[in-house]
Amino acid sequence: MTKVAVLGAGSWGTALSIVLADNGHDVRLWTHRKEQADHINSTHKNEQYLEIMIPDSIRAYYELKDALQGVEVILLVVPTKAIREVCQQVNAIISHKPVIIHATKGIEPGSLKRVSQLIDEEMTQVTYEDIVVLSGPSHAEEVAQRQPTTVTVASINENNAKVAQDLFFNEVFRVYTSNDVIGIELGGALKNIIALGAGISDGLGYGDNAKAALITRGLAEITRLGTHLGANPLSFLGLPGVGDLIVTCTSVHSRNWRAGNLLGKGNDLQDVLERMGMVVEGVRTVQAAYQFAKKENIEMPITEGIYEIINSVKKPKDVVEQLMNRDKREEMDDLASLLRNRNTR
Template sequence: MSKITFLGGGSFGTALATLLAKKGNRISIWDRDASVVKDINENRKNSRYMKELVIPENITAHLSMEEALVEADYVIVSVPSHVVRSLCEKAKAFIPKKAIIISIAKGIEEGSLKRISEIIEEELGNPVVILSGPSHAEEVAIEIPTTVVVSSRDMKYAEIAQDLFMTPNFRVYTNEDLIGVEIGGAVKNIIALAAGVSDGLGYGDNTKAALMTRGMSEIIRIGIKMGGNHETFSGLTGMGDLIVTCTSMHSRNRRAGILIGKGKTMEEAVEEIGMVVEGIKACKAFYQLKEREEVSMPITDVLYNVLFNNMNPINGVADLMLRDKKSETY
């Protein structure tokens, strides 16, 4: 059995840690929050993120990153995308050279516009695997059947990760299209946030179907422009992740969007959700990326203006509906 360290004790990290612990692995979780560490070690709970989950005995939480990373065979990066670089900078001195890094973060870096795998490779130099797909932590934790995708620049490491995570209720596919896997997993958060705004405004199924379909067009356009494969976006990390994030109340992005659609500010919505809303970070970063690459992403444009330029969401919908007419497949 392997020693696996999770850097970050959030909801999805805790769910995956429990999955891997049940397979007999030795699990360490590092978290900067002393109350989370204490709760896991003393109460076998993570009440802040996963209230109902019972934490197995072979999971130990640490405040010390150095202690958590001792003898790690695998290091799971389970923090929000915007702190991945700073986390890697802090962890670099303690991560064993043999360790395979597996990231479950979804996004690109604001400013540099680099993908998560690029950031980790730049900072650490260890082999990097990306895990993505439609996988709400709340359902993974109670072993509801789930399927995900793993990808890497060197697919032998993706295949190792595939074996590591596979269970009767957690099926793992490989996909050689690392760029497509990362782009699909990041942009869908933008569309899910927009879908939530639509729900908050009181619009119906017609509107959400339109947003999801035209949102998929945006995912495909920017994904292919960056070097991804069209087929990837029809799969789990494209269409699959888009469906689950736009339709489920487990989705922080959708829930935050609903609050914004009902009139709350971005800041008020994030405070009420109580956790990072990745679609907000992604919207700003992909707005920069689509401007640089000259890619048409009208839903992203409108959401950016709603979030950062105080546009009324109803006016944003009007802007989308009244654009110049064109062919669907243009």
Template sequence: MTKKQKIAVLGAGSWGTGLALVLIENGHDVVIWGNHAEVVEELNTKHTNQHYLPDMTLSPKMRATLVLEEALAGAEMVVIAIPTSAMRIVCSQLNDALKEPTLLVHVSKGIEPDTNLRMTQVIEEEIAPEKRSALIVLSGPSHAEEVVRHHPTTLCASCKDLAAAEIVQDAFLNNNLRIYTNEDVIGAEIGGALKNIIALGAGITDGLGYGDNAKAALMTRGMAEITRLGVTAGADPQTFYGLTGIGDLIVTCTSVHSRNWRAGNMLGKGESLERVLENMGMVVEGVRTAKAVHQWAKKLDIDMPITEAIYQVLFEKEDPQIAVDRLMGRDRKLEKEEY
């Protein structure tokens, strides 16, 4: 029988709330830390989170706090479910607040601009080694809305220490959520982060009125770019054929639940990036990641034409149709690549 744990979930957005619900329903003692008073109050009093998970009733055992130290009190595991833009500052606070070595799980998908660091690297820079017993990436094809509705979902817990990954596997595993383990942290993080860029592109193609052919081409060649960068960064190419690679790419490029797809769809229909982000009202991680990967690919001299085209649409205000025409007019090449 799985040991019941005291677990803190940092982040009261859709994914943090959804994962907290899983853990609560698995019998764990869970406290969510959030930074919006109205969301925290709603979670505590109504057991709902209308802004992030509209029209969904959560568990009456749902508890939340605005005070980080209250969430961490006695916690054996900390799940970090915050936007990547907040990772450094929150982890700095977490470093000050942790009193003993704690198992850390992060579910945030992105690359930090300027430093080109993955989120585990950011966490390792901000939280002292003696305060983290292990650091695990939990990633895969998942929308919070479907997890809350108990739809079948699979994720992967990645850590070089498989015993630590198995602790996370056991904590989250239930009849609706199947968890695998993997040792390739680099591949899991790069797959999870870069698929958001390709999902922006998938939304753009749909917004332009293209069909399944265009989206299939974009996803397939997009995965080639993700793998190309990932292998250069030290990932196992096989990882990109798994849940944190092609699995995550499929769900993010094809679902109306996907913030990145929705943002891209609006861009394809002619909206400006500023207007899109204003209308979304939630974080679109692919935008920030596109800037980071644009810098990273240039630094490593890696050819990533789809990523570059999406960057140009986002930040250089290039017409999406011109970006598509340029991609389709590239020189002919062999499809197969050796890794």
């Protein structure tokens, strides 16, 4: 039995706590809202986020120092914008060196840093080697119902990736390992932009052809940027790449798809975000990816179009027209040269 503190009691933190509790671990689910901790402990429900009974063995905490007492593993699962703040709070409390697993999917606008880089910066007790990312096609709603799910855990320290694999692995939650932290984080973060696009396309009334095009050409953009930043291009063919793109672009569970769908139907972004009541990471990540693409001179036309929609620079229909009328080109030319350059490095 491993003592694990799960920091972030939203849908994903709750679902992953259930996996850990099913595996017999001592799970402390921390929330920054006292009334939520009291509610979970008295009712074993967290229905603001998930319609599911939470196992009695999971205890919710409001005091972070109590949640962290003696833990061997910390699972960070707050939205990207809260990562620095939560890491600073943890850093002020812990005096030991736990394994840090994070399941957050985003990039910080401005700094353009991945979540593991933010953790590494803020937590002086841990090194980059102690950090593991967990990502893949995994809607909290299905994980909480114990429906078959596969994810990948990545760390530059193989041993820590295996610790995470053993912690979560069970008969309905299959966990693969990888050493490509950059690829696994970027795949999970960038797919949210494309999921917004898929939702917008559906909201506009376009069909499956348009969505398949977005998924496939979106994958090309993700691979282009990711490989430029040092990811292994093969990672984008895996669960945290194409797997997560498929699940997020095609499922009504996806917050990013749902937000995009409402935008495509003509709703205002602020209204949409208020209606969602949960984090829509793609809205922030698209700012970061757009800045990256401009800075590094990487061609990302879908990302650019979604950035323009989110920032009310262009209307969704105009962006579709712009994408369809770009210059003619060969489908695989840039990806082929990307692989060639990688081989000659």
